Amino acid sequence: MMPFPFDLHHLGGETTVTGSCHLITLPNKISIMVDCGLPANHDKASALSEMPVKASEIDYLFITHAHIDHIGRIPDLIEAGFDGEIICTFATRELLQPMLEDGLSFSDRSEKDKKRIQDRIDELAWGFEYNETFDLKHGVIFKLGNAGHILGSCFIRFEFPDKTNGPFSVIFSGDLGNVDTPILPDPDMPDACDLLILESTYGDRNHRDRSRRTQDLGGILETALSDQGKVFIPAFALGRIQELLYEIDRLKSMGTVDPAFPVFIDSPLGLEITAIYSKMTEFWDQEARDLLRKGDHPFDFRNLYAVENHQHHQKLIDMPGPCIIIAGSGMLTGGRMVAHLEKNLDDSRNDLLFVGYQAQGTPGRTILENAGKKNAHVSLNGREIPIKARIHSMTGYSAHADQAGLLRFVASVPGKPGNIKLVHGERNARMALKCLLEDTGYSVLNTFHG
Numbered sequence: 247m248m249p250f251p252f253d254l255h256h257l258g259g260e261t262t263v264t265g266s267c268h269l270i271t272l273p274n275k276i277s278i279m280v281d282c283g284l285p286a287n288h289d290k291a292s293a294l295s296e297m298p299v300k301a302s303e304i305d306y307l308f309i310t311h312a313h314i315d316h317i318g319r320i321p322d323l324i325e326a327g328f329d330g331e332i333i334c335t336f337a338t339r340e341l342l343q344p345m346l347e348d349g350l351s352f353s354d355r356s357e358k359d360k361k362r363i364q365d366r367i368d369e370l371a372w373g374f375e376y377n378e379t380f381d382l383k384h385g386v387i388f389k390l391g392n393a394g395h396i397l398g399s400c401f402i403r404f405e406f407p408d409k410t411n412g413p414f415s416v417i418f419s420g421d422l423g424n425v426d427t428p429i430l431p432d433p434d435m436p437d438a439c440d441l442l443i444l445e446s447t448y449g450d451r452n453h454r455d456r457s458r459r460t461q462d463l464g465g466i467l468e469t470a471l472s473d474q475g476k477v478f479i480p481a482f483a484l485g486r487i488q489e490l491l492y493e494i495d496r497l498k499s500m501g502t503v504d505p506a507f508p509v510f511i512d513s514p515l516g517l518e519i520t521a522i523y524s525k526m527t528e529f530w531d532q533e534a535r536d537l538l539r540k541g542d543h544p545f546d547f548r549n550l551y552a553v554e555n556h557q558h559h560q561k562l563i564d565m566p567g568p569c570i571i572i573a574g575s576g577m578l579t580g581g582r583m584v585a586h587l588e589k590n591l592d593d594s595r596n597d598l599l600f601v602g603y604q605a606q607g608t609p610g611r612t613i614l615e616n617a618g619k620k621n622a623h624v625s626l627n628g629r630e631i632p633i634k635a636r637i638h639s640m641t642g643y644s645a646h647a648d649q650a651g652l653l654r655f656v657a658s659v660p661g662k663p664g665n666i667k668l669v670h671g672e673r674n675a676r677m678a679l680k681c682l683l684e685d686t687g688y689s690v691l692n693t694f695h696g
């Protein structure tokens with residue numbers, strides 16, 4: 247096996263799906279970090295103080311996309327002395343500020359410190375084009391490819407000069423999207439590489455296809471709204487809300503959902519992100535651009551309402567149905583959706599529709615597991631609330647490539663990657679994908695020793 251001309255350290259997101267943070271250190275003292283994400287409570291990640299180099303010695307921080315599990319620890323890195331360049335796509339650069347501002351609102355730093363960190367990130371961050379080659383120090387080059395996961399998401403290809411063995415190339419997949427995702431173009435085809443560091447979130451399963459999913463959503467909304475109830479959809483602010491708006495716009499245009507039904511986006515962050523999605527049409531796929539050209543804005547339709555301030559949110563909680571309310575957080579661990587459900591979950595005319603993964607220990611998971619049981623209830627804001635609303639769960643609304651998508655991405659690497667290292671997946675997902683890849687003749691690394 248060809249030796250790697252650098253050391254690779256996984257500081258988070260190696261064997262779990264959150265807290266992504268990888269560090270490459272080269273003998274000539276260049277250090278490159280890829281993502282600096284926040285782990286969820288139950289996931290492990292090394293403290294930044296345990297890094298093999300000081301934060302001040304890291305030359306570049308590459309960001310694959312603006313989800314908090316890939317960027318959430320940037321403030322800590324800045325405070326630890328990081329002073330290098332932050333490199334990402336133009337869209338990710340736009341999304342960094344609102345996402346980090348929201349993340350920082352949960353920290354106990356002073357307002358002055360928060361402002362200082364945000365200003366510093368703004369100074370250090372640079373947006374780059376997809377599919378162009380750029381130079382770093384010491385002859386290292388990089389290129390960003392569209393990962394099709396959320397707006398601005400990329401995979402990164404580095405090429406490191408090596409006098410003895412010739413250049414060595416590495417691709418970090420970041421989070422890869424599905425083909426045929428609303429709004430976004432399909433992931434780009436990668437170039438050849440000696441090492442592929444591949445996410446494996448859904449390494450052991452496949453999603454329902456998009457047309458079936460849209461039909462399912464239409465069916466649920468139609469029946470739900472026929473009894474004048476309220477339909478609650480907890481959703482992540484970045485990616486999921488925009489996908490939902492797009493699908494509801496389609497359903498309303500096709501007449502599957504009555505255009506008269508009001509839809510409320512009760513999420514200031516979700517609204518801010520949607521405005522960025524709306525503005526950056528150069529990142530949309532052809533279908534979305536065609537709709538816009540025909541005069542149908544894919545994130546806007548009749549009876550769509552933005553709920554910005556808290557007073558309006560309070561009014562909406564008591565407002566009678568029928569309506570659709572989309573708010574965070576996706577797993578009901580906080581956010582405005584919790585207040586809605588505290589008041590409305592015990593009404594059998596209402597519907598609660600999960601469109602994302604519900605992790606163990608979250609109120610979302612408790613509701614899913616207890617729905618339909620006698621005297622089922624869930625604790626929200628410290629109160630026990632009976633679960634009387636109808637509960638639905640739609641799998642397939644995932645911004646992550648499924649098993650088939652991951653295999654397709656690997657197969658599209660010209661001439662096979664020299665080695666593949668699987669990261670960002672639970673054990674079962676990684677093992678299933680490893681077996682399939684090895685069966686088709688790929689070399690998959692178990693552990694990585696420099």
Ligand SMILES: [Zn+2]
Nearest residue numbers: 311313395421
């Ligand atoms: Zn992501």
